[in-house]
Amino acid sequence: MVLNSNENNFSLNKNNxxxxxxxxLIGGFISMLNETALNIAFPNIMLQYNISAGTVQWLTTIYVLVSGIVFLISAFLIQRFSTRKLFISSMVFLIIGTIVSGISTNFPVLFTGRLIQAIGTGILVPLIFNTVLILIPREKRGLVMGLVSLVVLSAPMFAPVLMGFLMGFMDWHWFFLMVLVFFVATSILGLSSLRNIxxxxxxxxxxxxxxxAAVGFTGIITxxxxxxxxxxxxxxTIPLIIGLVSLIIFTIRQLIVENPLLDLHVFKYPFFTIGIIINVINVMVVFAIVILLPMYLQNALGTTALIASLVILPGSILNCFLPLLSGHIYDKHGTRIVISSGLALMCISMIFxxxxxxSTTLITVLIINxxxxIGSALLMSPNQTNTLGNLDSKYYASGSAIMTALQQIGGAIGSSLFVSFMTFSQQNxxxxxxxPNSTQQISALISGVNFSFTIGAVILGFVFVLSLFLKRGTPQT
Structure with missing residues (x-):
């Protein structure tokens, strides 16, 4: 149960x-920083551990998959355990996972560390949003929620850049030592500052x-x-069949049990269904970019991890701050113009x-990226606002859980699916x-990357057409 800020039976001054x-926010930022930080180091990890691209992408896939599954039960956790217990639990998972990842000498150990970290992130991020809803008055909530979203969403964008910078001077393992210091410091601050709210x-x-749900999504992604x-x-085919069957049974169960994990009746609203599809595809494409582009830049163009991260940096900055502008455009001009324009720009970029x-120049890659x-930033905030903000109030909890969980799981699917497209074309x-000599290996990699991006352009084209049927939802009562 979430308390309204006016119903709290305790008082907190502004400083508290x-x-x-x-x-x-510090804990949330650092935890989300872990989500994509290793992407820029994938070429190095593949060489060190002698693994394929399809295997190494699981270091990001498992993170977003597990955190997404934990998101699904976040409402239960927040109602069942106190704020301090949840915060301490999340920090314990994050600290243990970070230590395991930092001392890893092989892929299975690193994979295990990532999985443990993801559990902590899955607990912490929903706790942040819930705390804002409780502590911040309704008239100030929009600004604070925007700030929280900016902090949490910017971390995965800047993480590869930070990792690339560090790898210019030291091994990627040292990244985990750096974040470990922040997690320990945040835990100490939290123990002295946090109250049960x-x-x-x-x-x-x-x-x-x-x-x-866990078996279903894991099977599909596998x-x-x-x-x-x-x-x-x-x-x-076996994991896919197991995954699809599990999700079908999950869906049927949510529609017939008295207290479902998620109320799937929310999909009766067309604007919600279309909005969820757009959100998932957007995240899938972005995660594909942050994994495939560093591979192309380092393995095909021969750049260092630092240079590759600097090529990606301007796009990451735009993606973090432009949602503030796109929200204003949405308020002035409505749904389709800003969401459809964003999808069109993403589709054109993927074609390029x-x-x-x-022989593609770095400046060309930077501009396309x-x-x-920009296209992703244009549609992200307005689509989330239109998708959730117009629901019947009784569907708020389920709608929010569905969007946040599928956003994470969509990233996992995007990582695995688009890397598979690349690998398939590369092997073909x-x-x-x-x-094959080194030149032929590079040509094969480029062929694989281009094929994967072609598939991405086709998918974005389909979703663009779908967005043309999107209307601003009528607020439900």
């Missing part, structure tokens, strides 16, 4: 409120629904991630990305070449 929010109830958790290496073999070569991120290019 600021301390609580600052502590949570929610009313504890004893809700029931539908364990079977959680298991079905199947997609193996598509490039194994084709439509049993290694791919699908024609990369070994900025264009794509090399299948008739015996002992």
């Amino acid at each position: 409120t600021k301390k609580i929010l600052v502590v949570l 929610t009313k504890i109830t004893h809700p029931k958790l539908d364990i079977l629904s959680v298991i079905l 199947g997609f991630s193996g598509l490039g290496d194994y084709g439509l073999s049993l290694n791919v 990305f699908s024609h990369l070569s070994a 900025c264009s794509l991120y 290019y090399l299948q008739n070449i015996i002992n």
Whole structure:
């Protein structure tokens, strides 16, 4: 149960409120920083651990998948446990996961550390948003929520840049030592500043629904991630079938049980369904970019991790701050013009990305990347506002949980699926070449990246057409 700020049975002055929010935001920023930081180091990790692109992408995929599944049960956790317990638990998971990742000497250990970190992030991020709803008066909530979104969403964008900078001077393992210091410091600050601000109830958790959702999404992502290496073999089809069947049973169960994990009746609103599709595709494409582009820049163009991160940086900055402008455009001109324009710009950018070569200049890549991120920034905030803000109030909790969870899981699907497209095309290019030389290996990589981006352009084109049917939802009563 979330308390209204006017119903709190305790008083917090402005300084205490600021301390609580600052502590949570620091923790949230650093936890989300971990989500994509390793992407820029993937070429190095592949060499160090002798693994394929399809395997290394799981370091990001498992993070967003597990945190997304935890998001699904965030409402239960917030109602069942106190603010301090949840915060301390999240920090314990993040600290242990960071230590394991930092001392890892092989892929399984690093993978395990990432999984543990993701649990902490899945607990912490929903706690931040819930705390804002409780502590901040309604008339000031919009500004603070915008600030929170900016802090939380900017971290995954800047993480590869920070990692690239660090790798110019030291091994990628040292990144985890740096964030470990912040996690420990944040934990100490939290113990002295945080207060319990929610009313504890004893809700029931539908364990079977959680298991079905976890098995369903894991099966689908596992199947997609193996598509490039194994084709439509049993290694791919069995996980896909298990995943689809689990999600079908999960959906049926949510519609018939008395207290569902998620109220799926929310999909009866067309603006919500279309909005969720747009949001998921947007995240899928962005995650594909932040994984494939560093591989292309470092392995095909021969740049260092630092240079690759600097090429990506301007687009990341635009993606963080432009949503403030796009929200204003949405208020003035409505839904379709800003969302459809963003999708069109993303689609055009992906078409240009699908024609990369070994002679493409860094400035060209930078400009195309900025264009794509401008398109993403244009649609992201207005689409979320239109999708959630016009729901019947009884669907707020489920609608928000569905969007945040699918946003994370969409990133996991995007990572695995687009890397599989790249791997499939890469292997197809090399299948008739015996002992390919370095030039042919680079050509195969570029072919794979271009094919993956071509698929992305086609998907964005379809979603653009879908967005033309989008109307500003009528606020429900």
